[in-house]
Amino acid sequence: MATFREDLKGRYAVLGIVILLVLGSLLVRLWSMQVLSGAQYSAQADDNRVREITIDAPRGRILDRNGTPLVENRPALAVSVAPTAKDDPDLLYRLSTLLDMPVAEIEERVSSQREEALRPRVVAVDVSDEVVAYLAEHEAEYPGVEIQTLPVRMYPSGSLAAHVIGYTGEVSEDQLKLPEFQGYALGDIVGKTGAERQFESVLQGDKGYRRIEVDAAGRPRRIIEEAEPIPGSDVLLTIDAEVQSVAEEALLRALADAHADEFPNAAAAAAVALDVRTGEVLAMASYPTYDPEVFLGGISQDDWEALNAKSSEYPLTNRTIMAQYPTASTQKAFTGLAGLEHGVTREWAQYYCPGKWTEMGEQWPKWCWDHGGHGTISFHQGVVESCDTVFYEIGYEFYKQGDEKLQKYFREFGFGSLTGIDLPGEVDGRVPDAQWKTEFNENYPEYQKWLPGDTVNISIGQGDFLATPMQVAAAYAGIANGGAIMRPHVLSEVLDSKGDPVRVAEPQVAIEADVTPANLGVMTRALLDVTESGTGASAFRGFGASVAGKTGTAEVAGKDDYAWFAAFAPAQDPQYAVSVVIEQGGHGGAVAGPAAREILASLLGLPVEHVRAQDISR
């Protein structure tokens, strides 16, 4: 029976070799996968099961100097949708009907690549109770749709101080490239303007995270590791909500007064109130203003266009630091101080105002606002009555002395440079000089030469001179503070979670102006008489405190006159400085003065009364 066995001996060997080849090749493959490439596969296995979700930290609040909240957080009911829903057009359609939103907008938000893969996309914020109830009842028909509670910004005082606090929005791609925004991710909410932007680093807080293990269906199984978010710090501002509110209302009343005075184009205004000894900003009002609520959950295209239309007068602009104006007669305080310091004039120096001033030649006449002329007039009275001729004389003398002494003196009070306020977007104004004029008219050689009239013009705050309301207020505060101009600031303290200050803003001297106490006394007496008997008297009659101030009426090409008033009070023991500008509002003493009076009354604890005033000076 051994025949077949002998014949087939080699064939058993073949079968044995096949077995060894099969098992051997499996072994080699396993070695290559598990030992040689094991680490890569392990990484893929971790990728499969581990998801990291960041948890946003609540933003810090913004409070006024007395702790009254200007910005808080409130829980908002939001509808969020799982990213997988983008493949379910029927669901998106039904959501669109329910939320009254275009399908395309929902689809765009759901398929946003700007967030982590697993995080539900917020589709609508502040949905109605009806929608919440409906979704709760019909949960099964809306897979992946959830009602979420999100912390969003809340503005308990509405648009009060909107320009100071600013608004928030999603971080932009450009911002993400900056070192300041290291650690931020697309979709994060950051401050875009104002204090929200300026103090972003303390308001933001630290994000938490949660590393979770998920199964194949994406369902979370357990938390591997987590860190709670650390809420952002609260910021205490120097703003006084009450004064701020008075300032904003005063601007509205001033605009109404301007309309009554037949200046119908008055539509924008700004006011600043400073503590002269510390530089603290107590009020900062800009009109028109906006409602920061419109930025919650992303501003709509229509709202954004409305806020940036030419006809809107640009409500997003904080005119106190981002707009620059000719300062007109309010500048005479500094031209006067320059004259006193350089011996060009004295308190009781005598001038003659004929109404039409022709010192630079008959072909270059300049007019005093009082075309009839003030006649013989002292320097002091020139300030009080805002006589242009007195300041033409001083300006012309500075021109003749050369060396641009007037411009240098303006700069000593901070004109032409940033005040350094702790808010974004400040502009620096302009103190024109020969070099500026040459550069400005680079392509027009015939206009490059600095002329006597240029110096004369800037001596009354006209010509090419420009300043922001903040610069004017800070400079008047400098007069009140013995020549030391404090850096204006809105930050008072940064508070920790227990409400204790972790950072306190210290007053800083920005510039020490070169001025003697005696000359400051001369100017203060003149400015006091402005409100006692001069161009500002009408606005301040019966006011319970002594006010050193100056009216101004600026000529702007193609526009109605801009009304100015700048002041500090009390005159003997100055505490506060104020500046007010009403664009196309007419005469400073008539509309800006009463607004300044109301703000000062609020600052000094006096009754806030609205007065109607007359002023025909410039």
Next chain:
Amino acid sequence: MVPTRTRTVTKWVNVPLLVSVALLLLYGSVMVQSATSGMSAGDAMFRRHLLGIGLGLVGMLIAWFVDLSKLKGWLGPLVIFNALLIISPRIPGLGASAKGATSWLEIAGIRLFQPSEPAKFVTIVVMAIVISQYKGRVEQPKDLARILAFLALPLGLILLQPDLGTGMVFVAITAGMLLIGGVRPRWIVAMGLVAAVAVVGVLALDSTLDRAFDRDVALQDYQKNRLLVFIDPSLDPSGAGYNLAQSKIAIGSGELTGKGLGSGTQSNLNFLPERHTDFIFSVLGEELGFLGGVLLLGLYLGLLISALEISASARDLYGSLLAAGLISMWTFQIMVNVGMTIGLMPITGIPLPFMSFGSSFMITNLVGTGMLLSVWARRIGV
């Protein structure tokens, strides 16, 4: 001379085979327990697995004590029985479908078993009877044609189910038995080439037919997808390619020593599909690593080499062919199952012998073991 008692034991028992099988059953039970522990009906499944082993051991004892050479005279009835077995799920009132194939025998709503499993060893017996008739010399083409005709009947019927996997097992079984049965090696090589061409041809023809009739005529789409994805896994990573990708991640991430029993993330978090049945090796690779894989392949080597020894020492060619059929069946199933989990083979529904959950399959493997022991107990020189 060896002592009498030992002789008595080794007369009946091939110790290396029985030890290999016992260790594989233990190893498989541990892995099935681990794979099913996280499932909702995991405990019940594990009990069913143990029940399958119990029933299989009974089947093994029966096969062991039967003298299989008695079956030689039953060729006709066996062929008919085999055909009935394979088509039984198609008989109204008896069949049940799973995964696109009608492959379960079901009576009064109770699923009994998959008839294609016992059909495997009935086919082995039939082929052994037929091939052994040529006494180790299959040299005439008509002889080969007759042998292949006996394969064609069960193969054709199983492909109609359609159960491509079992059909391929039938082919592998026959190929191994033809090798031992004395067919010219060049014929085997030629048949291999023809088969390869046929597969490609069927795929092409099938697509044409599908287009012509606008429906799945022969091959099901999922079967074609599996083949295509095997060729290029990036074709559909979340569909058919997903299983392959997840299986490879599971095994690769096991690295040298594995993540520990019950700690496989790929398996417990459901990234692995069919982890207790077709992809049990992926669970093993993930949780026990390369060393666990080496242990398994070592046990298989023990099983197959003992079976080869039994084949070589069988009393007659018929017994030798029975053993060769079982060796071919297991080798092919190990190659295809482990191969598919590591991307060497296309994904088919072929389970892993002695390891995968599934009682019909377990009983087949143990009855096969019993058949080997029967051949061994009646070997030459005893």
